[in-house]
């Protein structure tokens with residue numbers, strides 16, 4: 444955890460919503476259908492990427508605050524934010540599933 448916090452940019456782990464998601468324990472089995480429904484059209488069914496979205500399989504613990512922030516708020520470019528449509532627990536579940544890819 445210290446490693447994650449020290450590698451992450453301050454604004455990210457300080458964000459209460461990012462911190463709330465990171466505090467939850469995700470369930471990959473719950474995340475799989477949520478990923479398929481919300482993310483696979485752009486990132487591919489197996490998260491290996493499509494021309495609409497990058498490969499997400501290099502998902503690492505150190506990058507997690509940044510990834511969670513992008514899922515919550517969107518990237519500001521092509522990817523929408525999901526904080527209005529997905530619960531914190533659902534995002535944690537998707538993250539757990541991504542770790543297994």
Ligand code: HEC
Pocket residue numbers: 478481482483484485486495496497499510511513514518519520521522523525537
């Ligand atoms: C409409 C297409 C689209 C959807 C839907 C989408 N994404 Fe993305 N995503 C992108 C694009 C494109 C990028 C690259 C940054 C950009 O251009 O906006 C990205 C970037 C990301 C990144 C950062 C990757 C990196 O290496 O920095 C993560 C993490 C991510 N998406 C996760 C998700 C998850 C999880 C979902 C579903 C909840 C999702 N995305 C849904 C298009 C999408």
